[in-house]
Amino acid sequence: MDVPRLRRAPPPFPPHPPQPPQHRTDREQRTEEPVLKADPSAQLKLLDVQELDSRLDALRHQASHPPEGPVLRDLESSRAALRDQAADLQIQVDDLTRAQRKADDDVEQVKGRKVRDQKRLDSGQVTNPKDLERLQHELVSLDRRIGELEDTELEIMAHLEDAQRDLAEVQAHLVEQDAKAQELDATRLERLGGLRAEGGEVVARRKEVAATLPADLLALYERLREQKNGVGAALLRQRRCGGCSLELNSGDLAVVSKQPADDVVRCEECGRILVRTEESGLR
Structure with a gap:
């Protein structure tokens, strides 16, 4: 005697489609990165490098766009x-x-x-x-x-x-x-x-x-400069980022002010390296 074959009942709901990978924001990625250390004098020299790079960018632009x-x-x-x-x-x-x-x-x-x-x-x-x-x-x-x-x-x-x-x-x-x-x-x-x-x-x-800068600091600067339209490091002056021109909120200022002087600080808005000086307005 043949036994009838039972059909498997369909699931009550269709299976969920595969979810696309979630893109992490710049801030989320930075929180996962280890804090980079660099002597404050090296961070100040990084601004010199940025100024020289900006001058080179300006010279290249003038060469490719002559007034004549x-x-x-x-x-x-x-x-x-x-x-x-x-x-x-x-x-x-x-x-x-x-x-x-x-x-x-x-x-x-x-x-x-x-x-x-x-x-x-x-x-x-x-x-x-x-x-x-x-x-x-x-x-x-x-x-x-x-x-x-x-x-x-x-x-x-x-x-x-x-x-x-x-x-x-x-x-x-x-x-x-x-x-x-x-x-x-x-x-x-x-x-x-x-x-x-x-x-x-x-x-x-x-x-x-x-040549006087730590290799890891220079590598981070070069990467950010490529990503951020030629500006990888900026001065924090009067609580304002010189890269994106946005003022840091009180919470971010509190975090930055507590970080050691040799911590390489990043702007929470644009991700650029923020170099702290007496003009930063952290006190």
Whole structure:
């Protein structure tokens, strides 16, 4: 006898979906980190390093955003338009020059034919009255054709002179713009050289000061500086963080004031290293 198989009853509620990992706040992460120790004098030197790093950031910004930059970009756009205009005008001048040369050749060709016909007429070689009349009509027709061709040539020459004048004006303007751009670029390069020279001095000074700091303090500062828009350490002055400019509340001030002088204090708001001095307002 077959025994019926029992079906497992479905659970009364669907299982909970897997929960995403909880992201810890900066404050929660800091509470789990061991308190870093550093001599107060080293913490003060850290502010010197921060000042030098901020100066380097400012120098890099000035080098990548020179005041001449917008003017040079506008000049380059203007020069590009002038070069295109000059190229179009040069093509027009070349075409008109060829047209004038052809018109001049056409005039000379018809004039040569007239000279030959006139010589035949003057030589008396044509004695047949009909031939003589035909030759005289041809000479009249050639005179008329020469006049038409010369008018066309004069018109082409007028257009050519206009195009040459326009081309000369555009080229003169382009030369003026090129000179201005070269002058501005020379100023930019001179400024850039000064910035690089100062940057080299700041880098050397920064290396010298950083070499006196504990490795763990410098490593923390570098990490925070990368995370906090270039500012890893700030002075606590009059109960206010120099990094985020926020004033510490009474509870945080009480905690900070009780910490030993060699504790590396962090701002509870922005997480930057806070360097305490007599100006901090903790007493």
